[in-house]
Amino acid sequence: MLTIKCPWCGERDQIEFSYGGEGHIARPTETEKLTDAEWGDYIFFRKNPKGVHYERWTHSAGCRRWFNAVRHTVTDQFWDVYKTGEEAPVPPEDWDGIQSRAEYEAARSTQAAKKEG
């Protein structure tokens, strides 16, 4: 079962959460000046990447608060979650989406230790 770490409640089953789609899509300002194509882009067009995705979730069967998450869409592994308004944690380029953030960072630090030693 996929688990998600709510920034307030901690790790819970994915079924407690609802997905809110791609994150960081700002509603356009000066909407009266938007063209139809710009409106269409805002409402319907999404990145839908195969890889790292910044997205919104809400803990519907828990604290009911919204938050953001960074997930790899091939493995469904989460890099991290972050609260609305916080800056997005950017996973390193060479993250394969298989390791969790903790595993990745642990592997990194043993590698660094080996080099030094």
Add this chain to the structure above:
Amino acid sequence: MMKYSIFSLARNARTYHQDWPKAWRSPDPKPEYDVVIVGGGGHGLATAYYLATVCGITNVAVIEKGWLGGGNTGRNTTIVRSNYLWDESAALYDHAVNLWEGLSQELNYNVMFSQRGLLHLAHNVHDMQEIGRRGNSIYLNGVDSEFITPEQVKEMVPFINLNCRYPVMGALLQKRGGTARHDAVAWGYARAADAAGVDIIQNCEVQGFDITDGKIQAVRTSRGTIKAKKVGVVTAGHSSVVAEMAGFRMPLESFPLQAFVSEPLKPIVDCVIMSNAIHAYISQSDKGELVIGGSGDPFISYSQRGSFDQIEHVAGPILELYPIFSRVRMMRQWGGITDVTTDRSPILTKTPVEGMYFNCGWGTGGFKATPGSGHVFAMSIAKGEMHPIAAPFSMDRFSSGALIDEAAAAAVAH
């Protein structure tokens, strides 16, 4: 191409079936084609077949990164129907059903199209109103559809539990609906397209495009660059990825959808039974397996697996409606990546790149449309203008607002 018939079967029986020729060639890619089709699923192969046979364009290649039909074509639950709400959808899906009816003969390949009838159960007042509205609209479009009572449902499906947690209040029946063999559709089109001169190139991934002055020049693949006058992209769940290579976005999101089959049983389900309200549907394959499906995962993913909780969501209602299956063992479970649009209608379209066309957005329900989609898409590519049946499905509907909203209105699943 060797014609398949009772005589070729008998001839080959004498040599213990050791001498059957390959169903299609596996040529190396040529340096240049008139049309390159990206994606060797049913829709891509059908497009190539109709380009060669209907449009007279035979210098065509189909480029597939894996094996033919290894995408959603080989992963779907094979339901074919055309009982959609809107005129545009009825025209497209019924065009497909008409082609299905002669397909095995046309391709000289048994696609096992079986019009065993398809039931949409209604479980509540809303469902009854929905099938009422849709049934009448379908009927006015000249597509067959009938309302039937719970008693008639019981006659067709004697083992159904009508008075369960999801009481059956009525149903919409499309007698021309049914199933087909998914692999055979891919293989049949591949064999016939190959015989008409199309090069089918498997294990070859498209990794980028050469575009100058907004016009397509070539397709960059894992087996080198291939020049192309026109390109048709038919990559289902990966369409956003391919569009990004060409420098634009599609109004799509990719969701896993899964299905299950049981151990083989003696014949018991002789039609297709769907339930939109509870999102579970069932049919029986000719091998005897119960084929069961439900709804997609609620978050985008390319994992090609599907979530565990969806299994429970499907199994619960199936057992409630058909308690007789409570001891049946499930044999396999798998997922496919479905390319879903906001209005749950497909996209057949020109793109911001001249000479490049996309056929995608079929989401959870495009298998049924395979012949019709390939047919009108081929004619659109050949002419350089979208075919009248395809035109309403252009991607500019997402800026004009002329959506074809099958999501809320018709059966969303399959």
